[in-house]
Amino acid sequence: MTGSASQIALRVVEAKQVTGKVRALTLQADKGDLPGFDAGAHIEVTLPDGDTRPYSLIDWDGNAAAPATYRLGVLLEDDSRGGSRFMHHLREGQVVSASAPRNSFALAQGDAPALLVAGGIGVTPLISMAAALQKGGVPYRFVYAARNADAMAFRAELESRHGAALQLHFDDQAGGPLLLAPLMKNAAPGTHLYVCGPRPMIEAAREAALSAGFSADRIHFELFEQVAAQESDQPFEVELASNGQVFTIPPGKTIIEVLEGEGIDLMYDCQRGDCGICQTDVLEGEPDHRDVVLSQAERDSGKVMQICVSRAKSARLKLDL
Numbered sequence: 441m442t443g444s445a446s447q448i449a450l451r452v453v454e455a456k457q458v459t460g461k462v463r464a465l466t467l468q469a470d471k472g473d474l475p476g477f478d479a480g481a482h483i484e485v486t487l488p489d490g491d492t493r494p495y496s497l498i499d500w501d502g503n504a505a506a507p508a509t510y511r512l513g514v515l516l517e518d519d520s521r522g523g524s525r526f527m528h529h530l531r532e533g534q535v536v537s538a539s540a541p542r543n544s545f546a547l548a549q550g551d552a553p554a555l556l557v558a559g560g561i562g563v564t565p566l567i568s569m570a571a572a573l574q575k576g577g578v579p580y581r582f583v584y585a586a587r588n589a590d591a592m593a594f595r596a597e598l599e600s601r602h603g604a605a606l607q608l609h610f611d612d613q614a615g616g617p618l619l620l621a622p623l624m625k626n627a628a629p630g631t632h633l634y635v636c637g638p639r640p641m642i643e644a645a646r647e648a649a650l651s652a653g654f655s656a657d658r659i660h661f662e663l664f665e666q667v668a669a670q671e672s673d674q675p676f677e678v679e680l681a682s683n684g685q686v687f688t689i690p691p692g693k694t695i696i697e698v699l700e701g702e703g704i705d706l707m708y709d710c711q712r713g714d715c716g717i718c719q720t721d722v723l724e725g726e727p728d729h730r731d732v733v734l735s736q737a738e739r740d741s742g743k744v745m746q747i748c749v750s751r752a753k754s755a756r757l758k759l760d761l
């Protein structure tokens with residue numbers, strides 16, 4: 441792990457349903473002051489079973505350096521493994537434990553223009569980015585897509601704060617998903633792209649941006665969803681090149697979960713396949729890539745993989761661990 445930050449006790453001071461499936465939570469420090477954060481940061485909330493879930497921090501005003509509260513937007517996921525259901529049942533007065541803020545999705549463009557593209561509840565870190573950009577006088581465009589108007593959280597607040605900089609897209613009215621290629625082609629030279637949404641949106645946005653001439657260092661993204669297990673997942677073996685030990689990775693468990701359970705120290709962070717930290721060299725065998733961080737060429741090479749989400753097409757992988 442990338443260093444576990446100290447835990448904070450957070451009391452729920454407001455819990456409000458904002459769409460049929462999105463709940464807005466406002467949390468205060470149970471004691472003392474809340475640590476500040478930068479736009480794009482998240483906290484890891486500890487669930488009753490000890491597992492954790494990341495939730496992006498929403499800062500509406502560009503005042504994240506000294507926040508009075510932490511605000512979250514939580515989507516109730518249909519196939520929730522318990523995280524979003526737990527968060528949706530929280531009531532005012534309850535206390536949860538969370539990590540200090542971490543940020544693997546920070547603004548990085550200085551004074552260059554920003555294009556923010558949000559899909560569904562992926563809007564939460566981008567709300568903070570838009571506030572920071574607006575406060576800093578940095579040009580930005582904020583594009584927010586949802587399946588339909590009822591599914592779009594925080595619409596009224598965003599419209600009143602961001603006016604003409606905001607572009608809303610509804611799949612049902614437009615007859616399909618947001619068209620990404622024109623957005624990228626029309627972006628001003630030097631624009632940095634920030635995308636948060638489901639996997640297909642991130643993959644399409646990255647491809648469209650690269651085709652439109654964005655350099656890779658101007659493309660930033662974060663997945664808001666955990667990678668779901670697939671019904672066809674099979675067990676496979678992992679061999680550690682350093683000592684020849686072999687472990688079986690069953691369906692429903694990741695390589696990191698199994699190896700860490702055996703006391704092996706590993707570097708990782710997001711556990712969603714978007715930060716790149718757990719990247720590991722593959723010496724033998726064929727990975728089944730489930731990340732969004734590797735390029736197509738890296739995937740095709742079969743020489744590297746993200747061990748937080750990816751699995752194997754071969755019976756065994758030999759990893760440089």
Ligand code: FES
Pocket residue numbers: 707708709710711712713714715716717718719731733746747748749
């Ligand atoms: S931990 Fe982030 S990509 Fe694996």
